[in-house]
Amino acid sequence: MTLRECYEQLQGDYDGTLGRLCSEKLVERFALKFLTDDSFALLEESMNIGNYSEAFRAAHTLKGVSLNLGFTKLYEVSSEITEALRGGEQPQNEALLGKVRDEYQRTVNLLQELQNG
């Protein structure tokens, strides 16, 4: 799988990201680096123990990273939960975390596929 194919399957913004980061090499390097990022794990853990301000920061980070890497779908769902958590509030919509989890898992799976060639 090529980088472009990976982005296509993610429904990500490959051309925009390539334009911003200037080289395919950089896009690939940082996209794969996303695999080591534990923002989602922190988000899930914070939600479980009811620490919503920590969860807000983790969601915000996830939103920023996915936005910068052009993971459009993941950006959309993490943005949604970020706003729901703003101010350290418990989100009204309990399904939000699940949506982020599904998209995060899908993203990670595709990136691993890319990594393994």
Add this chain to the structure above:
Amino acid sequence: MRSKVLIVDDLELNRDMLTAILEKDYPILQADGGRKAISMIQKHQDEIAVVLLDLIMPEVDGFAVLEVMRNQSWLKAIPVLVITAESKPGVESKCFEMGVSDFIKKPFDNAIVRNRVKNIVDLFSYKNQLEEKVEKQTETLKKQYKLLVMQAEKLKESNTKIIDILGTVVECRNLESGEHIKRVKGFTRILAEQMMADYPEYGLTKEKIDVIVSASALHDVGKIAIPDSILLKPARLTKDEYEYMKSHTTRGCEVLNNIQDVWDEAYGKVSYEICRHHHERYDGKGYPDGLAGENIPVSAQIVGLADAYDALVSERVYKGAYSADEAFHMIVSGECGVFSPKILECFRKAKRKFEELARAQKQQQQKEGMA
């Protein structure tokens, strides 16, 4: 020289992305949180050219870092560029209010980040250099001013010295009045200070009084050009001798004219006025120019009265000493010299001070005589 870029973000991935963009052009420092950022800025404040700051971080966030930077006045020399995915309205303007130089929203474009960082670094390096230059120039100016003040002080000292040397020459030549000059100086100061307090129209100041008092030592400098046969004659002078004696005023001016360019203009002018005009009379019947009223310089009016009073209370080769009371009445009644009503009013007020000084000088003289 500031050249380093400090990247502050709690996420390693973000720090690495920014590092990848900038590491070719700048040495990079990284901080994974606000607390670390503050301690690094403190440690490297003279090396950091710009701070790239994330806003939302655990514990100490970007706003807290900005607050510290503002309070420590670091923001004046180190610009901050905020990079954030924050989309909440008002955050950007709040950042600018807190003094950040630029604000970049995610997703960022590598080329734009590179250019904005370069612009800010160049601008601040120029600004810092200018400020440094101005500071150095101010420092130099201050030093030069200090030097100038010191030189002015020296000049004043040397002016006083010239006057004292000339005064001493007159003292030696004028056998009858060893302490005369010292007393005239004292009376001059008393009278001048009273004039300053009561008649501001004469424009006397503490500085001007210092010059007048100092220059009063020279009122009789022309006497060095009067032959002993006249100057020290223990009897009444003939009419011709008296005319010659009167020329000590103009002869003194000749002496002063010859040294005019050696000393400060203010000293020269006041010395000349006193030397020439201390025998003028308020009614215009004095000498050498017959000046009347306020045409007589105030310095000469003051010294003229001080000189006349001292002559009365002192013993001279041609006369005995009058008592302080007699001397006072002779001057106030116009029996000895004619003075302006204003200066006589001051003299009346300062009568006691005149007498105290005369007494103190006499005691001092007796003490020295006994020793």
